[in-house]
Amino acid sequence: MKNKSVRKILIVDDHPVFCLGMSELINKAADLEVCGSEDTPAKALRAIQRLNPDLVIVDISLKNSSGIDLVSDINNRFQGLPVLMLSMYDESLYAERALLAGARGYLMKQEAIGVVVEAIRQVLSGKIYASEGVKDKVFQRLVSPHGSTDTTPFDQLTSRELEVFRLIGEGLSTREIAERMKLSIKTIGTYRERIKEKLNLKHYTELVKAAVHYLEMAQK
Structure with a gap:
């Protein structure tokens, strides 16, 4: 039985089977609990207001929208609510963009099963979950937005x-x-x-x- 200090997690992903597997994995952790799952940005924003989660997991590819747009919306409307972004795409192509939009972590789906609980706990503790290379690139972009030569x-x-x-x-x-x-x-x-x-x-x-x-x- 989970205690009152359990942190609530909302999952936003339009793949039901993946949501189910991720929920089962997270719910096994004594300090975490999935409070709901939604498949569109509009439903997700309403669920945040209704459920008041401690962290939101967002897939980068959603019905009718980009997950990165949803991250920006969450960051603007629910300041302080951390978001962990999931993606099937290599971090070198999307992680920097996701973090600059306001996400606190970037996790590839291929490795999510093994490290998602660790990633959630790290983000909830106030840290950023991403590779050191990605974090360095974001830092350099923030301090010198026009001076970076490592671009595509x-x-x-x-x-x-x-x-x-x-x-x-x-x-x-x-x-x-x-x-x-x-x-x-x-x-x-x-x-x-x-x-x-x-x-x-x-x-x-x-x-x-x-x-x-x-x-x-x-x-x-």
Whole structure:
């Protein structure tokens, strides 16, 4: 039986089987308890108000939204509530962006089962959970936002542009991306043109190839 000092954890992920497995794992810890799980940002924000969790675990890829956008919303609306971000993508591509958005930790799903309890406890104690390399990069970006030379062309993309780029790589059409992100087709088209310009891509075919390659690199 758990005592009154148990810390409540809310999981935001649109994969039910993963949520169930993660919940069972966390609930085995005497000092932690999953108080709920949601699959969209809107439901997550309502659940935070209702359940008052001590920490929120957010998947980077959610229905109709980017998890990074949700992290920003949580950071703005519930100041002081720590967020641990989960992702299937390599930390070198997303961790820095997630931490700068306000997340207190970044954990890849492939290793989550083994270290999620440790990561939760570390974040709850006020520390940041990420590799030393990622933490160093974030620190350097904060103290010298325009002086870093360790960047990639993808760093030029905003979170929304990166989300559109990722969905193109998954094979979604402009209409499907618009429906997924609840934006107009015209807006998605504007994002596409901005991405092409920032990545120096001339044609849509080049954009698709680059997006597919990006996803392959991210999932290695």
